[in-house]
Structure formats: C-alpha cells, structure tokens
Amino acid sequence: MDKLAKAVGERIRHRRKACGLSQDDLALLSGMDRSYVGRIERGEVNITVEKLYRIATVLACDPSTLLPEATELYS
Amino acid sequence: MDKLAKAVGERIRHRRKACGLSQDDLALLSGMDRSYVGRIERGEVNITVEKLYRIATVLACDPSTLLPEATELYS
DNA sequence: ATGTGACTTGTAGTCCGTA
DNA sequence: ATACGGACTACAAGTCACA
Numbered sequence: 001m002d003k004l005a006k007a008v009g010e011r012i013r014h015r016r017k018a019c020g021l022s023q024d025d026l027a028l029l030s031g032m033d034r035s036y037v038g039r040i041e042r043g044e045v046n047i048t049v050e051k052l053y054r055i056a057t058v059l060a061c062d063p064s065t066l067l068p069e070a071t072e073l074y075s
Numbered sequence: 076m077d078k079l080a081k082a083v084g085e086r087i088r089h090r091r092k093a094c095g096l097s098q099d100d101l102a103l104l105s106g107m108d109r110s111y112v113g114r115i116e117r118g119e120v121n122i123t124v125e126k127l128y129r130i131a132t133v134l135a136c137d138p139s140t141l142l143p144e145a146t147e148l149y150s
Numbered sequence: 151a152t153g154t155g156a157c158t159t160g161t162a163g164t165c166c167g168t169a
Numbered sequence: 170a171t172a173c174g175g176a177c178t179a180c181a182a183g184t185c186a187c188a
Binding site: 004005008046047048049050052053057062063064067070 | 079080083121122123124125127128132137138139142145
Binding site: 097098099109110113114116117119123 | 151152153154161162
C-alpha cells in the first residue's frame with residue numbers, strides 16, 4: 001500500500017542525490033526537519049503540495065517531475 | 076498569502092467545470108465531503124499529494140496539470 | 151449548487167534521542 | 170550521513186448545520 005508516497009519518496013531521493021545533497025542539506029535548505037526528510041523518502045508520509053514545491057525549489061526542478069505517472073502506481 | 080493553495084484551487088475548479096461537474100459530483104466521485112471540495116477550490120486548505128491524485132483521476136487529467144507554474148506564484 | 155462556521159479526528163510535520 | 174523511534178504540536182481531513 002501507499003505506492004504513491006513511496007514513488008514520490010524515491011523520486012525525491014533520486015533527485016536529491018543527483019544534486020549532491022544530503023538529507024540534512026535538503027532539510028536545512030527547504031526549512032524542514034531532517035528526520036522528516038527521511039520519512040518522506042522512505043514513503044512513510046503523504047506530503048502536502050506546499051512541501052512538494054519547497055523541495056522542488058531546492059532541488060531546482062519542476063514539482064511535476066517529482067510526481068509518478070499514474071501507470072507507475074499499478075506495478 | 077498562500078498563493079499556491081489558491082492557484083491549485085482555481086485550476087481544480089476550472090477543470091471541474093470543464094468536465095461539467097458540480098462540487099457535489101466531484102465530492103461523491105472522489106469520496107470526499109462537498110464542503111471540503113469547496114474549501115480546496117477557494118484555496119483554504121493545503122492538500123496532500125494523495126488528494127491531488129484522487130481529484131486528478133476523477134477529472135481525467137494528469138495531476139501535474141493541476142499544479143501552477145512556479146512563475147505564476149509571484150504575481 | 152455553493153459558502154461558511156464550529157467543530158472532531160487523523161496525520162502531517164517538529165524536536166528530542168538512539169544506533 | 171542515514172534509519173528509526175517516542176512524544177509531542179500544527180494543521181489537513183472529514184462531518185454537519187445553516188445561510
């Protein structure tokens with residue numbers, strides 16, 4: 001269950017590493033708690049659109065690139 | 076403030092009307108309360124990604140089409 | 151058909167740790 | 170540098186009544 005949160009988390013993690021940032025860096029730069037970033041990437045929480053935008057801004061990408069395709073959710 | 080929630084709400088409303096649905100219809104089809112749909116469209120709440128997907132599914136569109144461009148948030 | 155107030159409940163999100 | 174947990178607090182989620 002919660003394929004969606006997991007898929008979003010994976011994408012954020014992938015993009016974060018591509019930017020050469022640690023969870024700590026992302027947390028600091030996006031003004032959120034480090035432990036929460038971990039939870040997001042592990043797909044343990046279902047983030048709000050506002051957080052999605054803050055993360056996308058720090059990772060210098062479009063918010064939509066962090067969202068999985070609908071088809072990806074039925075694997 | 077909260078340009079983001081308002082922008083998302085406007086897009087959802089626009090798309091809902093394009094589908095010829097009432098707030099009631101959207102609420103029923105997406106399994107949420109009618110009054111809550113109204114609040115979303117008025118930008119009073121900051122929805123989660125999961126809600127975004129449920130709404131996009133009912134409105135037969137990609138979730139990303141309901142998200143505003145970053146540039147749109149600084150008007 | 152929609153807006154809004156006054157709620158309650160669930161979970162998003164924080165802050166403290168341990169390993 | 171990350172995973173994971175407990176114990177919080179803030180706010181999203183959901184309901185109902187009435188304009």
